Amino acid sequence: MKRKVYNFSPGPALLPADVMEIAQREFLDYKGSGMSILEVSHRSGVFQEVIENAEANLRQLMAIPENYEVLFLQGGASTQFAMVPLNLMKNGKAAFWDTGRWSERAIAEAEKYGNTQVLSSSRDRNYSYVPPLDLDKVSPETDYLHITTNNTIFGTRLSQIPDSKKIPLVADMSSNILSETYQVEDFGLIYAGAQKNIGPAGMTVVIIRKDLIGSAHELCPKMLNYQTHSEKNSLYNTPPTFAIYLTGLVFKWTLDMGGVSALEVQNRKKAQLLYDFIDSSSFYSANISEPDRSWMNICFKTPDGESDLKLVGFAEEKGCMFLKGHRSVGGLRASLYNSMNLEGVEYLVEVLDEFQK
Ligand SMILES: *Cc1c(COP(=O)(O)O)cnc(C)c1O
Numbered sequence: 001m002k003r004k005v006y007n008f009s010p011g012p013a014l015l016p017a018d019v020m021e022i023a024q025r026e027f028l029d030y031k032g033s034g035m036s037i038l039e040v041s042h043r044s045g046v047f048q049e050v051i052e053n054a055e056a057n058l059r060q061l062m063a064i065p066e067n068y069e070v071l072f073l074q075g076g077a078s079t080q081f082a083m084v085p086l087n088l089m090k091n092g093k094a095a096f097w098d099t100g101r102w103s104e105r106a107i108a109e110a111e112k113y114g115n116t117q118v119l120s121s122s123r124d125r126n127y128s129y130v131p132p133l134d135l136d137k138v139s140p141e142t143d144y145l146h147i148t149t150n151n152t153i154f155g156t157r158l159s160q161i162p163d164s165k166k167i168p169l170v171a172d173m174s175s176n177i178l179s180e181t182y183q184v185e186d187f188g189l190i191y192a193g194a195q196k197n198i199g200p201a202g203m204t205v206v207i208i209r210k211d212l213i214g215s216a217h218e219l220c221p222k223m224l225n226y227q228t229h230s231e232k233n234s235l236y237n238t239p240p241t242f243a244i245y246l247t248g249l250v251f252k253w254t255l256d257m258g259g260v261s262a263l264e265v266q267n268r269k270k271a272q273l274l275y276d277f278i279d280s281s282s283f284y285s286a287n288i289s290e291p292d293r294s295w296m297n298i299c300f301k302t303p304d305g306e307s308d309l310k311l312v313g314f315a316e317e318k319g320c321m322f323l324k325g326h327r328s329v330g331g332l333r334a335s336l337y338n339s340m341n342l343e344g345v346e347y348l349v350e351v352l353d354e355f356q357k
Contacts, residue, residue: 006344008334009322010152010297011175011196016339019249037245042238050241051234054248061251061260064184064207071206071226072234072244077102077174077193079224080204081109084144084170084189086220088212089114091141095167099158100127100151101328102172110146113217117142126329127154130292133162144168144188150176152196153326155299155333159291161186168212176296177205178254179338180264188212197296197337198254199247202240254338263338270336270345271295277349283356287331301331302356308332311355318351 007014030037033046040046055070064070073079084106085094092114096107098121110116119138120131138145145164150157152175161182162169168188177192184190189208195201208226216225228236257263275293278284278300287299302308308331312324325331336345 005319005321006340006347007321008336008340008348010326010333010335011193012201013196013335013337014339015200015246016250016253019246019253022249023246038242040241042235042241047241047245050245050248051239054244054251057248057251057255058205061178061254062182062184062207067210068184069206069208069210069213069226069230071208071229072239072247073204073206073229074202074240076201076204077172077191078105080172080191080206081106082112083224083226084146084191085110085113086224087216087226088168088170088189089143089217090215091143093117093139093142095119095138095142095145097131097133097145097147097158097162098123099130099148099156100154102152102174103146103148106146106148106172114143119145127151127156128287129289130156130158135162135164138164138167140166142167144170146170146172148172149182150174150179150294150296152294152297152335154329155288155294155297156292157294157296168209175335175337176294178260178263179267179296181260194243194247196335199250200243203243203247205247250339266342267295267336267338270340270342271298273342273345273349274298274334274336277352281352281356284352287329296335296337298334298336299325299329299331300333301325305330311352314355315348315351318354320348320351 003017028036058070094110095117096103098118107116120133122129122131145167149171170189171187173190173192175196177197179197184207191204191206194203213226213230222228275286278286284300284302302311315323323332323334325333334348
């Protein structure tokens with residue numbers, strides 16, 4: 001299916017057209033059941049197969065080892081900011097690599113439950129770079145080290161994953177999960193809200209090493225305890241069934257596209273194309289320098305705020321949607337998640353070129 005517009009929204013973001021066509025075809029009558037997947041019990045065999053396939057496909061995509069649980073939860077990445085300390089802060093100590101607004105929020109929640117140590121922060125320059133991290137500063141009884149692998153608002157990406165040794169590494173991968181290869185073994189816990197790179201809003205994926213389950217704070221609400229959801233295979237209460245179904249279709253699509261490594265090649269190419277154009281133009285400039293540049297959220301600007309706004313309108317008329325930067329950064333931002341194809345980025349470059357001329 002050919003789309004009418006190219007959608008550069010930071011999230012909720014575009015989904016593969018092929019996935020939505022399948023969902024549309026199956027919408028009223030899921031695989032001959034006579035019912036929509038929206039209507040069936042989460043305990044039915046029909047849904048059981050949906051959730052099992054989704055998990056199996058994600059396990060294959062990320063090569064998730066057996067000693068990790070995969071959970072499909074609600075509440076967005078923001079609920080994980082609290083859920084992580086409630087479950088992992090046994091010694092009441094957590095360390096943070098503060099690289100953006102979302103790291104800040106994770107720190108603010110963790111502070112309620114124990115001591116937080118900010119190892120390094122780029123807040124001084126509005127998160128426009130990734131600050132160096134000195135792991136020697138981490139005290140040994142730290143319960144976890146929290147990082148944000150891609151900073152959606154500011155357009156930065158961690159080009160290196162810290163080796164935190166025995167301290168579990170917790171990663172917010174909301175805006176770049178499945179966009180590049182990570183070794184799950186390097187992490188104690190990975191979480192991601194689905195609505196950026198892998199599905200619709202309403203579902204959060206958590207990948208957690210099994211030994212980290214079962215030592216939640218005594219006041220931890222049952223719904224916020226990883227153990228509750230792991231014991232019941234994400235079916236303790238009614239899960240976001242339609243979001244799990246759609247995300248499962250995106251996992252299948254990702255496999256069909258050649259998996260994460262194939263998409264990584266395409267993602268690098270897409271980002272490079274846009275950065276190269278921006279760098280070679282005297283009209284546009286990029287906010288972030290190498291090696292900190294995000295492949296998913298490309299932040300840039302024209303010489304002045306007025307032209308930024310004009311460009312947003314001009315681009316929308318040409319079918320390039322949602323290029324306005326986040327209000328805390330200003331300027332422009334193009335989000336190039338997995339579902340954005342190379343043609344979309346080539347077209348965006350044409351439109352940007354036409355505007356500058
Ligand atoms: C969008 C985003 C969040 C917040 O996600 P919600 O699902 O809205 O809670 C957290 N972290 C990162 C990196 C994000 O991009």
